[in-house]
Each structure stands twice: as structure tokens, then as C-alpha cells.
Amino acid sequence: MAIVLESLAKxxxxxxxxxxxxxxxxxxxxxxxxxxxxxxxxxxASIGGVRLAGLVHPIADVLKLVFKxxxxxxxxxxxxxxxxxxxxxxxxxxTYAVIPFGDYLTIAGKRIPLVVADLQVxxxxxxxxxxxxxxxxxxxxxxxxxxxxxxxGIRATAQMISYEINMGLAVMGLMLIFxxxxxxxxxxxxxxxxxxxxxxxxxxxxxxxxVLFITSVYAETNRNPFxxxxxxxxxxxxxxxxxxxxxxxxxxxxxxCHMVVGAAMISALYFGGYQVPWLPRPMxxxxxxxxxxxxxxxxxxxxxxFAVLFMRRVARERGKFxxxxxxxxxxxxxxxxxxxxxxxxxxxxxxxxxGPAGAGVFASLFQVGAFVGKVVFFAWLFIxxxxxxxxxxxxxxxxxxxxxxxxxxxxxxxxxxxxLAAVGSGK
Amino acid sequence: MSFEGLSKESTDKRRTLLESIYLWEVxxxxxxxxxxxxxxxxxxxxxxxxxxxxxxxxxxxxxxGRHRLMxxxxxxxxxxxxxxxxxxxxxxxxxxxxxxxxxPAIEKYPAIFDIDLLRCVYCGLCEEACPCxxxxxxxxxxxIAADSREKFVVDKEFLLHNxxxxxx
Numbered sequence: 001m002a003i004v005l006e007s008l009a010k011x012x013x014x015x016x017x018x019x020x021x022x023x024x025x026x027x028x029x030x031x032x033x034x035x036x037x038x039x040x041x042x043x044x045a046s047i048g049g050v051r052l053a054g055l056v057h058p059i060a061d062v063l064k065l066v067f068k069x070x071x072x073x074x075x076x077x078x079x080x081x082x083x084x085x086x087x088x089x090x091x092x093x094x095t096y097a098v099i100p101f102g103d104y105l106t107i108a109g110k111r112i113p114l115v116v117a118d119l120q121v122x123x124x125x126x127x128x129x130x131x132x133x134x135x136x137x138x139x140x141x142x143x144x145x146x147x148x149x150x151x152x153g154i155r156a157t158a159q160m161i162s163y164e165i166n167m168g169l170a171v172m173g174l175m176l177i178f179x180x181x182x183x184x185x186x187x188x189x190x191x192x193x194x195x196x197x198x199x200x201x202x203x204x205x206x207x208x209x210x211v212l213f214i215t216s217v218y219a220e221t222n223r224n225p226f227x228x229x230x231x232x233x234x235x236x237x238x239x240x241x242x243x244x245x246x247x248x249x250x251x252x253x254x255x256x257c258h259m260v261v262g263a264a265m266i267s268a269l270y271f272g273g274y275q276v277p278w279l280p281r282p283m284x285x286x287x288x289x290x291x292x293x294x295x296x297x298x299x300x301x302x303x304x305x306f307a308v309l310f311m312r313r314v315a316r317e318r319g320k321f322x323x324x325x326x327x328x329x330x331x332x333x334x335x336x337x338x339x340x341x342x343x344x345x346x347x348x349x350x351x352x353x354x355g356p357a358g359a360g361v362f363a364s365l366f367q368v369g370a371f372v373g374k375v376v377f378f379a380w381l382f383i384x385x386x387x388x389x390x391x392x393x394x395x396x397x398x399x400x401x402x403x404x405x406x407x408x409x410x411x412x413x414x415x416x417x418x419x420l421a422a423v424g425s426g427k
Numbered sequence: 428m429s430f431e432g433l434s435k436e437s438t439d440k441r442r443t444l445l446e447s448i449y450l451w452e453v454x455x456x457x458x459x460x461x462x463x464x465x466x467x468x469x470x471x472x473x474x475x476x477x478x479x480x481x482x483x484x485x486x487x488x489x490x491x492g493r494h495r496l497m498x499x500x501x502x503x504x505x506x507x508x509x510x511x512x513x514x515x516x517x518x519x520x521x522x523x524x525x526x527x528x529x530x531p532a533i534e535k536y537p538a539i540f541d542i543d544l545l546r547c548v549y550c551g552l553c554e555e556a557c558p559c560x561x562x563x564x565x566x567x568x569x570x571i572a573a574d575s576r577e578k579f580v581v582d583k584e585f586l587l588h589n590x591x592x593x594x595x
Contacts, residue, residue, distance in 0.1 A: 035467040036460045040476040211450065321481060384464075388456040 010116045014096050017372070021379065022256040023058035029383050030054065036387045049324030050331055062249065070245035073144060080143035085243065085250035088136030092257035095129045098122040099264045100184045102274045102368040103281060106360045114274075114368065115184055122183035123171055126265065127164070130220055133258065134160040137222070137229055137239045140251070144242035152238030155394070156229035159219055162401030163226075167216035169409030173209040173416040174202055174269055187273035191280055199277040202270035208412045210270045212405055217266060219401070221258040224386035228397060263378035264371075271374050274367035284366055288359035289352035291366065299343040307336035491549045491564040493571060494542055495589040503530075504587060505561035508537040512553035512562055520546035521553060540583040544571055 027042075031054050034041025042054035050056070072081065102114030119125050134156050141153020175181060178189040192200040203210045219226040230238040240251040267273060276284065284291065310333035317329060354362065392400070445451050467474060477484060486492075497505045508525035526538035553562050566589055573579055581589075 032464065035464045038463060038467060038474055040471070040474055040478075043478075384457060384460065385453075388460045389453065 006112055007116060010114070011097075014101065014116055015093065017101070018093060018096060018257055018260050021260050021376075022253050023055075023062075025256045025259060025379055025383070026058045026061070027055050028380060029386075030057065032380075032383050033387045036384075046325060046328075049327040051325065051328060065245060065249040068245040070247065072244075073146065073242050075145045076242070077143040077145065080139050081242075082247075084136050084140035084143060085247045085254070086136075087139065088133060088254040089250045089257070091129055091133040091136060092254040092261060095126055095261045096264065098125050098183050099261075099268050100187055100273060101264075101371050102364050103188075105364040106357070113184070114364065118182065118184050121181050123175065123181045123186075126183075127168055127171070130167075130261075131160055131164050133220075133254075136254075140243065141229075141239040144239075146242050148235040148237075149239050149241045151235045152229040152231065152241070155231070155235075156222065156239060159222075159226065159228060159397065159401075162398060163216045163219035163405075166212055166401060166405040166409050167220065169406070169413055170206075170209045170213040170216060171269065172413050173206045176413075176416050176420055177205055183268055187268055187275065190272040191275045199272060199275070201272045201275075201277075206270070206412070206416070208408060209416075212409050212412065213270065214266055215400075215405065217262040218382070218385070219397075221262045221382070222255065223259065223382050225389040225392050226397065227386075227391060228394060231391065233391075259379050259382045260375065263375045263382065266378045267371065267374035271378075273374075274371040276367060276370045281363055281367075284363035285356070285359045288362045289354045292354060292362055293347075293352050296343050296347055300340050300347075303336040303339040303343065307333045307340065310336060486567060486569070488565075490567055490569075491551050492566045493544065493568040493589060494547075494553075494562055494564050494586055495566050496540065496583065496586040497559075497561050497563060498587060504537060504540070504583065505559045506537050506540060506557075507533060507559055507561070508535040508540075509558065511556040511558060515552050515556040517550060517552065518546045518548045520544075537583060540586065541580050542586065544579045544581060545576065 031041040033039075042057040043051060045051065045054075045056040045060040047056055047059075097116040098119050100113070100115035100118075105112045105114055137156040138153040141149040141151070141156070144150075174186060178186045180186060180189075186202070190199070190201050194200045194204060198204055218224075222229050228238075230240075232238070235241075240248060243251060310329050313329035314333060317326070320326065499505055506523075507528075508523055510523055510525070513519075513521040513523050520543040522539065522541040522543075523537050524539040525535045528534060528536040549564065551564055554564055568589075571579070
């Protein structure tokens with residue numbers, strides 16, 4: 001019973017993490033794209049005058065999509081047409097089961113590993129499930145019975161075949177080094193130090209493998225510069241052209257879930273997952289009080305800075321709009337003052353005298369925070385790359401996949417194997 | 428690789444090794460977009476975007492907006508229903524029905540003077556054709572919206588009082 005509850009709690013945490021990041025990423029996409037292109041971006045939707053710099057827009061988007069009419073083509077394949085968005089979404093979320101978001105958490109003397117399913121064949125599971133996602137796209141393109149969606153599905157197939165191989169080859173280098181397919185082992189193996197000062201992260205051991213892997217992940221998630229299945233300037237909207245309302249919303253959300261999963265994979269396999277560089281677990285537990293103090297003081301400083309920025313807006317924008325939006329700077333300043341006061345109140349509890357049990361929990365949460373921070377960075381990198389690079393042409397995509405990345409991946413694998421054999425450190 | 432229709436220089440240009448590796452070029456591109464992002468985060472006021480309903484663009488005095496009919500001192504339209512503007516109009520959007528004027532010094536006046544704002548191309552030729560300076564496009568009004576086509580056909584009374592500041 002306890003193990004069921006434990007797993008359930010972890011699943012809920014993971015699910016909320018992904019589902020919470022999706023609207024945040026949609027916001028980052030729209031606002032980031034706008035700022036990169038010297039535009040203002042979304043800033044209109046508000047709840048009682050509070051606009052949160054456009055963060056209310058995802059809510060408005062979802063409401064709009066929920067209440068829209070679901071228009072479907074007459075000549076569709078009914079069952080597959082309905083199945084495709086769910087397949088895409090389910091696959092996007094289920095990859096998450098094997099990615100560790102923390103080391104372990106000790107509550108009441110019980111050691112809980114912070115991963116939903118610690119599979120022995122975790123890496124194979126990820127590769128297998130990730131390629132299943134393409135079935136959803138192919139089904140969507142085929143079941144809608146439209147030439148453009150069909151072309152999108154065909155492109156997705158070709159892209160998956162070309163880049164799945166490169167992804168596997170890139171990951172095989174890591175398998176050789178860490179001698180395991182279990183992702184928790186790979187992440188734990190990245191906790192050490194190389195030459196005593198360099199974190200032994202996958203990106204340090206396998207720089208070429210990392211480049212190949214991140215490129216394949218971008219291709220697998222169908223994000224720019226590899227978003228050929230969508231290719232809106234060539235094939236209208238690609239595979240999800242004939243979908244509307246909530247079914248379209250599922251495709252849209254699945255894309256962002258794939259991004260979060262891709263970012264989590266990159267950080268777990270190549271950037272040490274939950275490992276904090278130069279601060280291994282024993283150090284974290286030993287200096288928990290000091291670190292907690294630093295975190296609290298940094299929170300106070302940051303929230304006071306935000307509060308001051310809002311106060312400046314209060315003075316500058318008095319009566320600018322003549323409606324509820326005028327309240328926003330005051331509410332924002334109030335919110336950040338409250339956060340600062342809460343952090344200061346936490347200081348009064350003397351957190352530097354934290355006990356060993358508390359130190360353990362703090363160390364776990366700190367590592368989870370490090371993992372989430374890495375995921376957020378790589379998710380942002382997806383967006384940043386999308387608004388920087390143009391889309392590949394189809395022949396360029398195939399040439400890159402087969403004539404550049406495949407030989408490089410093979411060479412990387414051979415060289416890794418030779419070096420490991422020479423050093424004799426392979427397991 | 429070369430393509431038909433492209434000039435020889437653009438296809439034959441040899442890439443340097445660094446450029447053909449492509450990754451360094453990606454990093455350079457990310458730096459460019461990153462610079463724009465950071466600059467805009469800290470200088471939101473520099474963006475050329477206008478918050479439209481609150482801020483409005485100031486147009487030149489010569490901007491041709493919605494039409495108006497000029498009035499005489501007594502409030503009657505200056506128009507003498509000579510049909511010059513409707514004849515000259517390239518969009519055929521002015522419809523005038525003339526009637527005999529009660530004033531013995533004036534021959535005719537427009538009983539009906541309709542302009543279809545959806546057909547109008549705002550070229551200003553009616554202004555130039557008018558011998559009495561009775562029609563002008565100098566209101567500066569460019570926010571023309573309605574929820575049916577019929578409402579875009581505006582009549583004489585509307586055009587006579589078509590200035591937001593109430594001047595003649």
C-alpha cells in the first residue's frame with residue numbers, strides 16, 4: 001500500500017511539473033519571440049487588472065480552445081482521427097516515468113528514490129516510447145485524409161527514421177562509459193569529478209555525443225529547425241491541419257510536453273541531472289543551514305528588487321489606462337513585499353540550526369531544484385533556437401541526418417570504445 | 428550544389444570550414460537574438476510597438492480621413508448638387524439627388540447626399556473636383572467600423588456634423 005501511495009505521489013508531482021511548465025513555456029514562447037523580434041508580445045488579457053506580463057494569456061487560450069466548435073473533415077478515418085491526439089499526448093507524458101528528478105528523499109527514516117519507475121532498461125524505454133510519439137503524428141496525418149496532413153505525416157516518418165538512429169548512437173557512448181542502461185545509474189555516475197575540478201558530466205565526457213544527441217532531440221520533438229512535419233509555410237499546418245478545438249489543443253500541449261521531456265533527457269543524460277556541480281550530497285547535508293540562509297537571503301533580495309521595480313511603475317503609470325489595469329503595479333509591489341516578509345519570517349525560525357533530518361530533506365529538495373533549473377534552461381533553449389534558426393530544407397535534413405550525423409555518431413562510438421579499452425576503466 | 432535561377436556568385440561561394448561545421452554559426456545567431464532579447468527586457472520603452480487603443484499614431488495634416496460636408500453660415504450645406512464629385516469619383520461611391528433650393532440666389536441643393544465608405548478609396552479627387560469647397564477629407568478620422576454593410580453608407584446629416592470637435 002505504501003509503495004502505491006509513494007508512486008502515486010511521485011506520478012502526481014511529475015505530472016504537475018510537466019503540466020505546470022506547459023503554460024509557462026507557451027508564455028515564454030510568445031513573450032520571448034516578441035522580445036527577440038523587438039515586439040511587445042501578449043499583454044492584454046487580465047484577471048481583475050492583473051496581467052502578469054501576459055501570463056494570463058495561456059488561460060485565455062485554453063478557455064478559447066475548450067469552447068470552440070470541433071470541426072472535423074467528413075472523409076476522415078473516425079477511430080484513428082480521434083485516437084491520434086491522445087496517442088501523441090500519452091506518449092509525451094509517459095517518457096517521464098524513468099527520468100529521475102532527484103536522488104532520494106528520507107522521510108521518517110524511509111528512503112524514497114525520486115524517480116517514478118527505476119527501470120533497468122530506462123534508456124531503451126525512452127528511445128522506444130519517444131519513437132511511438134511519431135505514430136500519433138503519422139496517424140493524425142493519415143486519418144484526416146488530406147494531402148497536406150498526409151505530407152506532414154510522411155515527413156515525420158522519414159525524420160524519425162533518420163534521427164532515431166543518431167539518437168541511439170549518441171546515447172550508446174554514454175552506455176559504454178557508465179556501463180548501464182539505468183538512467184539513475186547514469187545520473188549518479190555523473191556526480192564525480194574529473195581531474196579533481198571538472199564535473200564528470202556527460203557533456204564533458206562526450207562533447208560530440210552531446211551535440212549529436214541535442215540535434216536528434218530537436219528533430220524528435222519536431223521543433224525548429226526540424227519542424228518539417230508542421231512546415232506551415234509549405235504544407236499549411238502539416239499533420240494537425242484538420243484538427244480544431246480541444247483536439248488541436250492536445251497536439252499543441254503535446255509539443256510542449258515533448259520539449260519538457262527533451263530538456264529533461266538532455267539534463268539527465270548530459271548535464272548531471274539533479275547533481276549540483278561542486279556540491280555533492282554529503283556537502284549539501286553538512287552545509288544545509290548555511291545554504292538555506294543563502295537561499296532565503298537571495299529570495300529577500302530578489303523580491304525586494306521586484307517590489308522596487310513595481311513601485312517605480314506605480315509612480316510612473318498613475319492613471320495610465322483609466323481602468324482596472326492601473327491597480328497592477330500596486331498589487332505587484334504588494335505581492336513581492338509579502339514574499340520578502342515571508343522569507344524574513346522564515347529567517348526568524350533560525351534555519352541555520354537545521355537538524356540532520358531536515359538537512360537531508362533540504363539536500364533532496366535542493367537537488368530537485370537543480371534538476372528543475374536545468375530543465376527550464378534547456379526548455380528555454382528550445383524556444384531560443386526556434387526564433388533564431390530558419391527551417392531546414394528537406395534534402396538538407398536528410399543530408400545532415402545520414403551523411404553527417406550518422407558517420408560522426410559511429411566514429412564517436414568507436415573512439416569512445418577504443419579509449420575505454422585503452423584506459424581500462426570501462427565496466 | 429547549384430540551382431537554376433540563382434546567380435552564380437550566390438551558389439558558388441565557398442564556405443569556410445568553420446561555417447560549414449554550422450555549430451559556431453548557430454552560436455553566433457543565438458548571440459544576436461539573445462542581444463535583442465536582453466536589450467528589450469531592460470528597455471521596454473524602446474520598442475516601436477504602439478499600444479493602439481490607448482496610444483494613437485499622429486498623422487500629417489494632409490491625411491485623408493472620413494469625409495465631411497462644409498456648412499454655410501446658416502447651417503445649410505455649401506454643396507450645390509452639381510454632381511462634379513460623383514462624376515469624377517473613381518470608386519463611384521457618392522450618390523447625390525438634387526432638389527430645387529428655396530433660396531432664390533442658389534439654384535439647387537442636395538436632397539440626398541450618400542457616401543458608401545466601403546467603396547471609397549480615399550483618393551481625394553472629390554475634394555479637387557468640387558467648385559464650392561463643399562466636401563473635404565480633412566477630419567482625420569480613420570477608425571471606421573460598423574457591424575453591417577448598410578451602416579457604412581453615411582447620409583447628408585452625418586456628413587454635415589462629421590467632426591469630433593464640433594467645428595464647421
